[in-house]
Amino acid sequence: MKILDIPVEPRETLGSAEARRLRRAGKVPCILYGRGHDNVALTTTRDAVHDLLDAHTHIIRLQLGEVSQTALVREMTWDHLGEHVQHMDFVRVAMEDDVKVTVPLKFTGDPAGLHTGGVIEVLISDLEVRCRVDIIPEQIVVDISALEIGDGVHVDELPYPQGVQPERSGRDLLVHVVLPRKVELEEAKPEEAVIEGEAAPEEAPAEGAPSDEAASGRKKGA
Amino acid sequence: MALMPKRVRWRKQQRGSIRGIATRGNTVAFGDWGIQSLEAAWLTAAQIEAARVAGTRRLGTVGKLFIRIFPHKPVTATPAETRMGTGKGEPSYWAAVVRPGTVLFEVGGVPADVAKLALNRISHKLPIRCKLLARRHEL
Numbered sequence: 388m389k390i391l392d393i394p395v396e397p398r399e400t401l402g403s404a405e406a407r408r409l410r411r412a413g414k415v416p417c418i419l420y421g422r423g424h425d426n427v428a429l430t431t432t433r434d435a436v437h438d439l440l441d442a443h444t445h446i447i448r449l450q451l452g453e454v455s456q457t458a459l460v461r462e463m464t465w466d467h468l469g470e471h472v473q474h475m476d477f478v479r480v481a482m483e484d485d486v487k488v489t490v491p492l493k494f495t496g497d498p499a500g501l502h503t504g505g506v507i508e509v510l511i512s513d514l515e516v517r518c519r520v521d522i523i524p525e526q527i528v529v530d531i532s533a534l535e536i537g538d539g540v541h542v543d544e545l546p547y548p549q550g551v552q553p554e555r556s557g558r559d560l561l562v563h564v565v566l567p568r569k570v571e572l573e574e575a576k577p578e579e580a581v582i583e584g585e586a587a588p589e590e591a592p593a594e595g596a597p598s599d600e601a602a603s604g605r606k607k608g609a
Numbered sequence: 610m611a612l613m614p615k616r617v618r619w620r621k622q623q624r625g626s627i628r629g630i631a632t633r634g635n636t637v638a639f640g641d642w643g644i645q646s647l648e649a650a651w652l653t654a655a656q657i658e659a660a661r662v663a664g665t666r667r668l669g670t671v672g673k674l675f676i677r678i679f680p681h682k683p684v685t686a687t688p689a690e691t692r693m694g695t696g697k698g699e700p701s702y703w704a705a706v707v708r709p710g711t712v713l714f715e716v717g718g719v720p721a722d723v724a725k726l727a728l729n730r731i732s733h734k735l736p737i738r739c740k741l742l743a744r745r746h747e748l
Contacts, residue, residue, distance in 0.1 A: 439748075440748075441748075443748075445748060447652075460748045463747075463748065465636075465696065465745075467630040467631050467632065467635050467649070467709060467710030468635075468645065468709070468710050469635065469636060469645070470739065489746075489747045489748070491746040504670070506670070506671055506672060506673065507640075507718045508673060508717070508718055511719060512641075512744065512746070513746055513747055532613060541670075566669060567671065568671040572627050580613055580614050580615065580616065580617050580619050580620075580703075581615065581617070582615045582616075582617055582618075582619070583616060583617065583618045
């Protein structure tokens, strides 16, 4: 299990304006909380965040001067284009704690059903599991080479490491091989959308609505 | 067939203005790869359909294409050589309101090179600048 060291600094001034200033300076504001201690506002560098993303590890060691704290990444806030991390939440953990984490699934092998005209459809690509911090798997490898058309892999059929429990129902389908849908390429004539109210012209007018006679009377008078 | 709502409450809408960025629908959620809008625009149902056909032709029978936008907005137009007045025009087409960051199309179940080619074809049918986007695995 990899543990990545992330250098952090305490954040003296808080607020959105200060956070924007930090982001402009190439830093990422973050916060540390959990285990009954006070929240600590921190900041780290964008390079450290890139290292964390490349490492694909859950557990990290925050280096605040000479003090170090083991933590998990609880949440990452991205910008609208998914290019930069805007903010990170870290939660304090100990190695013996039970935690809920999201682990990526890696599907390996060429399904047999692909050679007979099927296509793979991945329904779930990340799985939430509960386990101790020291045995968090980096990924769960799923062999799908035996799948024929119509076959699938369910949550309870995965090879979980010992001590790792899925949080989803065991009957949830992760991946299956299906026949491709018929390709629709022809242009059809556009239809008119049904307007509510016009769909039921025989309905009685709503209470308080002007009747036809009253409306025509007003026209005559005018 | 071009996309349009089955049933609407009101036939005509005011035009409005596209403000801000996409705070929802801005991540790849169904497939493995997607294209993301970098601009704000109204995408017409015909443009979405042309993009879908281009993507489907490139993919063939493999993989799956997901359309993440829907043209909910009726756009009215006044006929040519019409005198001033006479009220608002009739609905002419349907459009999807797209903000910067909106994921427009996604492709799944195919290798990365095939997905990228299909999404490239799709982006050529759209009147806005787009960006290729991969699914992001959560930590």
